[in-house]
Amino acid sequence: MGELFRRYWQPILHTDELPEDGCPPVRVKLLSERLIAVRTPEGEYGLMDEFCAHRGVSMFFGRVENGGIRCPYHGWKYNANGQAIEVPSELNNSEFCKNVKLRSYPLAKVGDLLWAYLGDPQKQPPLPTWEFATVPSGQTFTSKRLQESNWLQALEGGIDSSHVTWLHGGGPTGAGLEADPLFAGAKGNQYNKGDVKPFFEVVENEGGLLIGARRNAEENHYYWRITPWVIPNFTMVPPRGDHPVHGHFWVPIDDENCWAWSFDYHPTRDLTEAEVSAMKAGAGVHSKNIPGTYRPEANKDNDYLINRHKQKTGELFSGVEGIAIQDSSLQESMGPTVDRTKERLVATDAGIIKARQKLRRVVEALRDHGTEPMGNVPEHQNIRSVAIVLPADQPFVEGIGDGFKAREGVPQTTV
């Protein structure tokens, strides 16, 4: 699976984390590798092995200087590509430096994020074109939080539409969606509430899957919510009304932790101040983090601040506040890597079953035949989630037309 991830650009830092030229370096752990990210005084981004080649000192303590970063222990200096450019103790400095290089990876800015590619340089795909990262900056907001579980059990929550009615919606009598300012007021919420036993259709798509959840709407019509999954770790949530559209990247830190990136964007307008304030406060798919960190305030150390009274009264179905933490509390409760031999899946888990199967297929095809995986090219990344009402006899893939494709200046398809 690690080799598969090394075929994709992955979001690793918000640009705010390296806010200016010559700013302090930032530790990054990605795909079980400890790295350091730098932004030189000249504005060049770099991502390299965290530890100095000399004595293994963490370059987190390094001095960012013109042209690179210098280890404070003995003064070894590296450029943004990890190439040693000064080793003061050596008489023939330049000859020695030629043979000293920290492993480094490309780090590129697309939108408000910095993206890393950890794979074979010969196989490097085009830069990401996800719509949330390429619309004007006023139209998009991205947050991240640490999730203390394997990335896959987090991702599986993103394609498991059947949990939304319960955990986030509060069950048949719940008001969960209406209580959130980033979901409230959408007509789709009524359909959600009016039919708590949706039907599902899982449809193959070029870059992954489209998972449709259908509920009863007006006579002879269905309300469809269509979630795209793009291999390996990108999902989007179907929109509600004219609210911004949101989704996630689930990026492996190591086998037992991942970054849950959450984005909200609107394809055709700036986000309002109220929307951005709500996102920063942890509404919608975002989380309220401990200041100065990306760890949620509600985390496993405080039992996710579960409120048993609100759980009992039904104000919060699980007793945990906020969609993101409702998810993380339960997904982390499975243990860092859930033992899937003890699962008892049901037919409505077919989206998860199918996604696992597809993942296994692409991993094996890459490993055994060198077959390049899907999902790392623009045609697979220009995708949207959809909410739509369609006649009962119309296949959703037919009814949504180009609605699931990102198109500049065209609003999302939503109810």
Next chain:
Amino acid sequence: MTMTTPNSVSACARAVTKEEAAYRIDYPLAYARSTRVVALDETAEKTVRSVAGGPWGQAQFYTASDSGEELITLDGQRRPMVMEIEHSDSVIMVATNSIVSTAAASVGAACRERSIMTAGLLLLDAGALDGDALSALRPYARILLVPADEEDLFELLKAIRA
């Protein structure tokens, strides 16, 4: 934010560690599903036959008669459909573009009346999706895989411990 110090094993901070996860009780899961797998046309029957040889627990495999009122076992015995699904808790309908819609409607309606979970797999080996086939199956399948193949059926049965 005040961080609490976990004072018992039931506190999340301890309970969700890898070490504590290892103490999840290890006991064999009984086969919970009494699954019926029903081919709704001749082409689908080939796939169902191929998968039927797997290591299944209580799963049983059939082809539906054209009316759907009978299910035909793989060794040719004809049995009343209603009797066969009566004590099942999931019915998986497998079809192709050649689906016999009356069979789908009959089996699907019987499942609905009995609140039996249904899944549908539309096998499309080479051909394009036929809207009529989808329309015939969609009303009755709580979960529908489009397109699906033999491996999908195998994986679904494996995952639900059929």
